[in-house]
Amino acid sequence: MNYLVVGSGLFGAVFARETAAKGSNKVTVIDKRSHVAGNIYTKEIDGIQVHEYGAHIFHTSNKKVWDYVQQFAKFNRYTNSPIANYKGQMYNLPFNMNTFNEMWGVRTPQEALAKINEQRQEMAGKEPKNLEEQAIFLIGRDIYEKLIKGYTEKQWGRPCTELPAFIIKRLPVRLIYDNNYFNDDYQGIPIGGYTKMVEKMLDHPNITVKLNTDFFDNKKEYFKNYDKVIYTGMIDEFFDYKLGELEYRSLRFETEEKNVGNYQGNAVINYTDAETPYTRIIEHKHFEFGKGDKDKTIITLEYPADWHRGDEPYYPVNNDRNNQLYAKYAELAKKQDKVIFGGRLGQYKYYNMDQVIEAALKAVREEFSE
Ligand code: FAD
Numbered sequence: 001m002n003y004l005v006v007g008s009g010l011f012g013a014v015f016a017r018e019t020a021a022k023g024s025n026k027v028t029v030i031d032k033r034s035h036v037a038g039n040i041y042t043k044e045i046d047g048i049q050v051h052e053y054g055a056h057i058f059h060t061s062n063k064k065v066w067d068y069v070q071q072f073a074k075f076n077r078y079t080n081s082p083i084a085n086y087k088g089q090m091y092n093l094p095f096n097m098n099t100f101n102e103m104w105g106v107r108t109p110q111e112a113l114a115k116i117n118e119q120r121q122e123m124a125g126k127e128p129k130n131l132e133e134q135a136i137f138l139i140g141r142d143i144y145e146k147l148i149k150g151y152t153e154k155q156w157g158r159p160c161t162e163l164p165a166f167i168i169k170r171l172p173v174r175l176i177y178d179n180n181y182f183n184d185d186y187q188g189i190p191i192g193g194y195t196k197m198v199e200k201m202l203d204h205p206n207i208t209v210k211l212n213t214d215f216f217d218n219k220k221e222y223f224k225n226y227d228k229v230i231y232t233g234m235i236d237e238f239f240d241y242k243l244g245e246l247e248y249r250s251l252r253f254e255t256e257e258k259n260v261g262n263y264q265g266n267a268v269i270n271y272t273d274a275e276t277p278y279t280r281i282i283e284h285k286h287f288e289f290g291k292g293d294k295d296k297t298i299i300t301l302e303y304p305a306d307w308h309r310g311d312e313p314y315y316p317v318n319n320d321r322n323n324q325l326y327a328k329y330a331e332l333a334k335k336q337d338k339v340i341f342g343g344r345l346g347q348y349k350y351y352n353m354d355q356v357i358e359a360a361l362k363a364v365r366e367e368f369s370e
């Protein structure tokens with residue numbers, strides 16, 4: 001069969017690799033960008049792997065997915081431990097004994113728990129209905145006001161009372177002194193960058209990659225020339241927005257080179273107040289323990305932005321309105337028997353990398369009835 005994969009991000013790359021590896025299938029991968037790897041693209045500058053589309057830390061508890069990626073990259077032992085800067089005061093993340101000590105001066109888990117319980121009282125007996133209520137229910141008002149509210153409202157461009165609770169459920173709360181942001185069994189960053197990893201996935205005699213190529217410039221031709229299309233772009237754009245636009249959140253990245261070896265002492269610092277216009281600054285060399293030019297560093301400021309047609313759609317906004325609209329697009333998608341919709345945009349899901357890989361492997365199994 002002749003497959004066309006639209007998008008060389010993680011979903012497209014895994015699907016292409018696994019399909020090409022099945023004997024005589026031929027796979028053409030197109031991407032409208034000038035590079036492969038989608039949002040996990042990294043570019044080397046001054047010997048530093050720069051995460052061009054924001055910080056990407058690989059973490060998973062899925063052993064199959066972890067084993068799968070080991071074929072294409074060696075991972076370092078990076079553990080994400082972001083710091084929050086609230087009006088000049090630094091707090092450890094995720095919410096753990098270090099944070100509680102910095103916030104309230106408490107030293108033991110018992111003292112912390114007593115404080116958290118006192119703070120959560122206002123939600124007693126109530127079912128959290130939105131992100132604000134969920135956050136107060138989880139951790140209380142002080143932490144909500146200083147570490148969640150400003151950051152979240154900047155990130156999503158709307159009040160926490162209008163956001164779904166699930167967004168905040170991702171963040172761990174711990175009564176131990178442990179700044180590891182993730183609870184997963186496996187974590188790390190591919191040594192030498194994500195781009196190399198994706199290039200290795202796509203390096204197969206049955207795969208052809210064409211960059212700077214937009215599917216919509218030749219949609220009809222592609223349908224004629226290929227047996228099957230794997231589409232990882234925006235699902236509403238595929239259908240020409242005929243049921244209406246899904247909402248996305250966009251980002252603007254400002255990358256600067258600094259003539260200093262170590263700018264902020266950590267890979268990720270979140271700015272959790274409402275006034276600072278960016279949400280976080282990342283210092284790329286710390287993802288690889290300071291590797292690269294010892295007198296220079298590269299930082300990126302991440303500014304959240306509204307999405308309008310033509311902007312990069314980084315995040316699906318999975319609130320009720322959008323999920324219902326997506327369900328209607330998914331019905332249309334089912335009727336397209338020549339097309340598989342995949343990835344963060346094709347399935348309109350706030351997927352992490354490991355979930356994207358899992359979904360792509362599942363799509364391959366379904367395609368080949370395994
Ligand atoms: P994408 O990477 O978006 O790939 C889609 C590709 O399709 C793009 O290259 C695009 O150019 C191409 N395309 C779209 N339309 C067309 C068209 N019409 N014609 C041709 N090509 C087209 N996950 C984690 O696990 N850990 C993290 O730390 C993490 N951090 C993140 C930080 C940020 C700021 C963001 C935005 C996401 C983060 N993620 C993280 C999620 C991760 O980026 C995604 O799960 C993953 O990259 C999605 O892969 P994908 O293939 O679905 O999509």
Ligand code: UDP
Pocket residue numbers: 084093147148149151152155167168170171270272
């Ligand atoms: N969040 C927050 N304060 C922080 C970091 C995260 O309130 O300092 C909230 C915010 O709503 C964000 C969500 O937690 O959207 C998930 O954060 P995560 O770091 O997992 O988001 P991502 O890396 O996917 O942008």
